[in-house]
Amino acid sequence: MADSGEERRAVIRQRLADGSLPRSRPSILAPANAVVQPMLTVGVGDGQPCSACGEPIGPQEIQLAYRYSATTRVVVHQGCDEMWREEVTRPRLT
Numbered sequence: 001m002a003d004s005g006e007e008r009r010a011v012i013r014q015r016l017a018d019g020s021l022p023r024s025r026p027s028i029l030a031p032a033n034a035v036v037q038p039m040l041t042v043g044v045g046d047g048q049p050c051s052a053c054g055e056p057i058g059p060q061e062i063q064l065a066y067r068y069s070a071t072t073r074v075v076v077h078q079g080c081d082e083m084w085r086e087e088v089t090r091p092r093l094t
Ligand SMILES: [Zn+2]
Pocket: 050, 051, 052, 053, 054, 055, 076, 077, 080
């Protein structure tokens, strides 16, 4: 499998551009006394595709699951999470 960082970054940029990957991380808006699930869960992959690069996240890899709402989750590889963060914090060049 080609694991060129730049290829993966290009996919992440494309997904940010077309809206399939959010440009922001979930924010915590729940009231203090609400029962809140953690907005970020870190664990091993279970084979579902990464929201950033599209490759399955296997059990030998670390996945980060961001919870935006009861029905919306974004699950990414640990490495993709770093690239995602870099891409959304990078100054826009256009
Ligand atoms: Zn990924």
